Amino acid sequence: MFSQTVLAQVIVNGIGLSSIYILVALGFTLLFGIMRVVNFAHGAFAMLGGYALYFVYGVWGVPYIIAAPAAALAVATSALVLERLVYRHFYQKMFQSMIGLLGLDMVLMFTAVLLWNAHERSVPPAISDILQIGGVIIPADKLLIAAVAMATLLAFYLFTHYTRYGLAMRAAAQDVEIAKAQGVNTATIYRLAFFIAIFMAALAGGFYAQTYALSPLMGERPLMMAFIVVILGGMGSIPGVALGGLLLGFSESFLSTFYGGSTSVFVSFGVVILLLIFRPWGLLGTPEE
Template identity: 55%
Template sequence: MFTFAILSQIALNGITLSAIYILVALGFTLIFGVMRIVNFAHGEFAMLGGFALSFFYVSLGLHFLVALPIAAVAVGAFSLVLERVVYRRFYQREMPGMIASLGVSIALMYGGVALWGTHQRSIPSAFSAVYTIGPIFVTAERVVVIGVCLVSLALFYLVLRFTRIGLAMRVVAEDRITAEAQGIDTVATYRFAFFISTAMAALAGGLIGQLFSLSPFMGLMPLVKAFIVVILGGLGGILGAAIGGLVLGLGESFVSTFYGASAAQFISFGLIIAILLFRPQGLVGRKEG
């Protein structure tokens, strides 16, 4: 009964989820790593990404693959305003920063309600083709989701690894005081990290809007997933986010297929509690001090 076909179908669904989760969690963990802020508004930037995509793709009629990056950049640019007005006051202050980000989250969520109403809407499917590879059905939609995620993850990695600003982000995350002493422009680094983080969230939000649906309240789901992923992988780590995202996406996909969606939620929540207690640094993180 659990044929290879069924199992690989579930795995494919799991990988699609994983790709989105990693995209969300990477930005979340980047902001924590660089600015020490647990950004509770992260999910709202995903929500904005969904609505931005809907605007550029549905209302303006741009091609999906053009509309998606434009939407992400638009949200990233908007987030820089919030960075300047709100977030910058709270860098390196964990508790006040977290509470302020809760405020941003509420304001954006209900800002969304005021603009777009509370009803759920959907983004019409951009790709309708279905391929069959052996016994597995692969919709073009999923290929695009995975592809977009892979491309942006690769870009993210390249920027972080091989550019000056990427190096600056890594150094600031490692040791801010030394970074400042070395003459790194921390303000510019923060701004860039913030832009990347929210733009990735917006990309993920667009993909979620395409796969599932769009509403001002849709931000809670990606936020919770980001929590789980970064706890699995350790707050502030990049590799950890990737592994955490894969574990969560695949795990959810298998457990919810066989035991139902709420079982999957129970298990993932139970898992994070266990990890927080026994390995607060995450599964792959290293211990501090």
């Protein structure tokens, strides 16, 4: 039944979902926008972020506000090895990266199965309190997740608009050859962009595992959500990711509440198919010449 209380609850849930989706999709579109890499292993890094948070916070007891960024930082730092051994060979090779990184995704996923088995685990909530405002139930845990995610997105915005390396990343995303001609060290920018992309994927993966469940197979849904968001907003468009994440998060919250999860998935992919037919460059993307 539609009511102000239910709609307010939908909005609160939509904010939490949108913040997670924007985080995971931002890293995905960052790699594509700068290096033209379609990172099919993105979901696997989100899964590793979930396990990192599980051990750092759930097992070792590090305070959550430290554990969440520290776990993502550990995954991103370790991933630099793969950047050197694997990713570097796929920069500016879009179609080759799709095949190669799909294989990497399988390797990471089944390595996790061998290490931690396929059973689902749960990441303890950061805060167990429940807030109730005018009939709207707000788990404090989800409120903290949304706050940390939004703080991360704000930090990323400030970095890309007001720092030298951030401006260089934006220049490389627009035209890498012109950026080279202007003296931008693209090798350094590639490593930095990769590190930031994996950090955000791992952070989002920790939030996702905490909200739902943790297993080696959990990376498939964050990857699927990242695809939907970047297709909605436009591949390589950072403002498009923000718009796509908001649209997906709020629509999923609304449709799941009133019509069920199956309807939500059906509508999401239906919109993606229509968009690919009539506007394949997305809502805020630009058609390639």
